[in-house]
Amino acid sequence: MSNNPYGKVAFYPGCALDGLGKSYEVSFSLIAKDLGLEYERLNDYNCCGALEVKNVNTMAGLLLPARNLSLARQVNANTIMSACPGCHYSLSRAQYYMVKYPKVREKVNAYLEKMGEKPYDLSLLTIHAVEFIYNTVGPEGLKAKVKRPLKGLKVAPYYGCLYNRPKPYTLTGYLRIKDDPERPHFMDELLEAIGAEVVPFEAKTMCCGGPHVYSDNEVSLHLEARILREARKNGAELLITDCPLGHVAIETNMNKIAEKYGEDLRMGVVYFTQLIAFALGHSPEEVMLTANLTNPMSVLKRYL
Amino acid sequence: MPIPESEKPIIKGVIQKEKVIVDGVEVDGTWNAFLIERTQTGYDPSVWDEIANTLEGVTISACWQCGTCTSGCTMREYDDNFSPRRFIDLARKGDKQALAELQDSLWRCVSCQKCTHRCPKGVLVEEVVHAIHNYALKHGLVKKDPGTIFDELFLETVMKNGGRITELSLASAAAKAGMVTFSLRDLLTMAGPILKSGIYKDLLKPAKIKNWDKIKQVLEEAMKEEVVPE
Numbered sequence: 048m049s050n051n052p053y054g055k056v057a058f059y060p061g062c063a064l065d066g067l068g069k070s071y072e073v074s075f076s077l078i079a080k081d082l083g084l085e086y087e088r089l090n091d092y093n094c095c096g097a098l099e100v101k102n103v104n105t106m107a108g109l110l111l112p113a114r115n116l117s118l119a120r121q122v123n124a125n126t127i128m129s130a131c132p133g134c135h136y137s138l139s140r141a142q143y144y145m146v147k148y149p150k151v152r153e154k155v156n157a158y159l160e161k162m163g164e165k166p167y168d169l170s171l172l173t174i175h176a177v178e179f180i181y182n183t184v185g186p187e188g189l190k191a192k193v194k195r196p197l198k199g200l201k202v203a204p205y206y207g208c209l210y211n212r213p214k215p216y217t218l219t220g221y222l223r224i225k226d227d228p229e230r231p232h233f234m235d236e237l238l239e240a241i242g243a244e245v246v247p248f249e250a251k252t253m254c255c256g257g258p259h260v261y262s263d264n265e266v267s268l269h270l271e272a273r274i275l276r277e278a279r280k281n282g283a284e285l286l287i288t289d290c291p292l293g294h295v296a297i298e299t300n301m302n303k304i305a306e307k308y309g310e311d312l313r314m315g316v317v318y319f320t321q322l323i324a325f326a327l328g329h330s331p332e333e334v335m336l337t338a339n340l341t342n343p344m345s346v347l348k349r350y351l
Numbered sequence: 352m353p354i355p356e357s358e359k360p361i362i363k364g365v366i367q368k369e370k371v372i373v374d375g376v377e378v379d380g381t382w383n384a385f386l387i388e389r390t391q392t393g394y395d396p397s398v399w400d401e402i403a404n405t406l407e408g409v410t411i412s413a414c415w416q417c418g419t420c421t422s423g424c425t426m427r428e429y430d431d432n433f434s435p436r437r438f439i440d441l442a443r444k445g446d447k448q449a450l451a452e453l454q455d456s457l458w459r460c461v462s463c464q465k466c467t468h469r470c471p472k473g474v475l476v477e478e479v480v481h482a483i484h485n486y487a488l489k490h491g492l493v494k495k496d497p498g499t500i501f502d503e504l505f506l507e508t509v510m511k512n513g514g515r516i517t518e519l520s521l522a523s524a525a526a527k528a529g530m531v532t533f534s535l536r537d538l539l540t541m542a543g544p545i546l547k548s549g550i551y552k553d554l555l556k557p558a559k560i561k562n563w564d565k566i567k568q569v570l571e572e573a574m575k576e577e578v579v580p581e
Contacts, residue, residue, distance in 0.1 A: 065558065066517045069550050093514035093560050098462045099505035102481050102498075105406050105578040107506065107570060114566070136464070144406060150581045151406065161569045163562060213467035215475065228468065254425040254463035261525040262497035263459060266429050270461075295518060302537050338548030340540055 051183050052224050053172065054125030056086040059115055061134040061291075062094050068291035070335030071130055074320040075176060077334065081192060081327050082184045086128060089118050095129075095137035097292075098258040106154075112141035113155050116171055117164040130176040130320075132209035132290045133257070139173040139216035173217070175210055177289050177319065181233040182224050186240035194328030195350055196242030200285070203248040203278035204234045204319070207255065207290035234289060234319055241326035250277035255293040260300070271297050272308040284346045285315045287322055294318060298340040315343030325350075395445035401486060402442055408482030409580040410474040414439045420466035420476040432456040435466050435476050442483045447492055450483070454493035457484045500528055510567060513559040 064072040079086065092115050094100075101108030116138060119127040129135040145152040146169055156166035180189070211219040211226050220228035231252065235245045253274055256267030274297070278286050288294040297304075298316050305313045317339060324334045325347065331337055336344055371383040402408035420435040427433050433456045441449045450457070457480075466476035487493045504524045508516050525531045545551050560566065 062515045062517065065515070066519070067545075067550060070548070091561055093563075093566070094509045094516055096509070097505070099502040100509065101407075102485070102502045103506045104574045106573045106576045109578075110570060110573050111509070148406070148580055151578060154576065154578070158569055158573045161572075162566045208463040208465075212464035213475070213477070215467065215473065254461050254465075256461050258462050259459070259498055259501075261522075261530040262501040263461070264531065266426070266459075266461070269429070270425070299537065299541065302540060335548055338544045338550060340544055 050185065053128075053174065053179070053182070055123060056126045056128050056174075056179065057119035057122055057124035058086040058088045059092055059095075059119065059127055059129045059134055059138065060088060061092070061129055061131045063131050063133075063291035063295070067295050068131070068318075070321060070338045071291055071294075071318045074318060074324040074329075074334045075130055077324040077329055078180070078320055078327065081324075082180070082188065084180070084183060086179075087122050087124065089115065089122070091118060095134045097133050097137060101137075101140070106158075109141050109144055109151070109155050110158055112137045113145065113159060113167055114162065114164055116141060117159050117167045119171055120168060121165055124171065126172045126174055128174050128176060128179045130289075131292065132175060132207050133292050135173060135175045136209040136212075136216060139218075142169065142171065142173060143216045145169060175289070177206075177210065177234050177237070178224065178226065180323075181226075181237060186236040189237060189323070190240040193241050193326050195326050197322070197326050197350055198242045200243045200346070200350070201246050201283050202238055202243045202285050202287045202322070203246055203281065203283035204238055204251060204287045205248075205274060205278075205290070205293060206231050206234060206251050207288070207293045208252060208257070210289060211252065234287070237323065238287060238319065241323055243322070243326075246278070246281040246283045248278060248281060248283070250274045253277075255296050257292045257296055260296045267296065268300055268304055268307060271300055272304050272312060275304065275312040275314055276308070278314065279312060283314070285317050285322075285343055287317055287319050289319050291318075301341055314341065315339065315346050316341045317343045393448065395447055398445035398447065398486065399443045402479070402482050404579055405482050405485070406578045406580045407475070407478040407485075411439055411442065411479045411482070413472045414443075414470075414474045414479075415472055416440060417471065419469050419471060420474075423465045423469060425461055425463045425465065426459050430456050430459055433459055435460075435480050438480055438483050439474075439476075442486070447490075450487050451492040454487070454496075457487055457493060458496035458498040460484075460498075497530060501525060501530065504528060510570070513563045514566065515558070515560070 096108050096111040159166055211217055211228055211231050214220050214228050219225045226233045238245050254270055256270040260267045294316055321334045321336055331344055366385045366387055368383050371378050403411050418436045432453055460480050462477055464477055470476050508520050508524055512520055
């Protein structure tokens with residue numbers, strides 16, 4: 048890594064990347080290899096608690112992510128990177144509460160020790176995979192390695208809610224290496240670097256209804272339809288995601304959305320790492336583009 | 352004298368009596384019209400205290416009721432009664448009655464974090480809304496809602512599945528609770544790529560954490576702990 052503001056980076060995969068989001072991790076590791084990104088994967092991680100556990104039990108909502116923070120420190124990492132914004136949020140949240148409330152910190156650390164882990168020393172920076180690529184290799188470095196420029200491909204980058212929100216946890220707007228708090232552009236620039244055309248897209252950080260995708264399904268469908276409509280309206284051919292929650296929610300709901308809100312909303316949904324890895328010359332099978340439920344290859348086959 | 356038509360909306364809830372005697376003198380006309388009691392009573396100041404004493408709710412006191420949270424709220428567009436600003440107002444006043452009436456709205460926050468992100472006073476609004484909802488649940492002001500049921504299923508799945516979740520375990524738990532239905536077409540769309548790519552192996556058999564049994568035990572113990580913001 049020629050330019051690395053992060054020191055040693057630990058990679059927190061999170062449950063999603065070991066499940067339906069496997070294509071996300073596979074493509075991410077392909078990129079990392081091609082671009083020379085170094086990180087250590089935390090293999091013994093546990094669920095971060097996402098947006099659900101914290102509502103049921105305060106202590107569990109802190110202890111689950113705190114154990115992962117402790118794991119990252121045990122491999123002497125300075126930064127913990129998540130590919131899932133939900134995990135990024137959850138880890139940042141635990142860090143926030145542990146920094147702010149000394150007694151809470153003591154309690155959490157006492158339980159960590161009981162689990163056989165080291166107490167967490169609050170020294171990590173929490174980042175998302177988009178920031179990691181942007182601030183190390185950067186768009187210029189990426190551009191130099193592109194073997195299959197995606198010229199003329201119109202894409203809408205969907206960052207989701209938790210990539211840069213809320214700023215008290217994620218520190219967007221407080222640090223120079225963090226993205227813009229209201230109008231993120233890191234992923235836009237990475238996608239432009241591989242030759243794609245980023246369409247104007249106001250739904251970049253709009254909510255997909257994630258945590259209530261099952262419990263308040265009607266609202267989720269409507270929100271997802273709005274994201275897709277915004278992308279379609281601006282001429283996007285693919286929706287590019289950096290969030291496995293949003294990605295899976297939109298993909299699994301696509302049939303219902305198309306039935307309810309119009310067939311024209313049917314659109315390929317691709318992880319940004321998949322698209323970058325594809326542009327770096329990897330085959331659709333390697334990048335697992337065939338695993339996407341929305342068949343993005345119907346658009347991408349013209350670049351083969 | 353009857354109340355003029357144009358003034359009626361202003362003085363809603365007027366009691367007009369046939370015959371009123373004040374200090375031995377019979378009064379009539381506008382003098383025998385009374386406003387009904389409009390002072391709301393029964394506020395419970397302990398509501399604010401209790402919420403401010405939770406880790407999630409501690410920032411409730413910093414709110415200055417500007418409404419920035421509500422003006423950008425995702426859920427607001429779908430539910431007119433969903434107003435973080437109002438929830439905070441009612442909780443601070445301790446108006447349990449009004450909170451109870453909001454039972455179909457209180458739980459519907461989708462955690463998009465716009466409110467917390469934008470609050471000019473540093474109130475962690477999303478957290479406070481959940482703290483208020485948790486208060487209402489704990490004190491039986493509202494019934495258990497689908498959101499909470501799902502959250503509990505999520506935690507249960509984490510504990511049962513060796514510290515991690517899979518979409519499959521979560522979706523089947525949600526389906527069992529009757530929250531979600533997949534049509535045959537949905538299942539077919541999903542099955543193809545999942546089988547072809549081999550992802551099904553990971554879905555069926557999530558990897559376990561090495562020390563899970565011990566960690567689970569500590570977690571169960573920790574979950575009994577009450578956390579206060581200090």
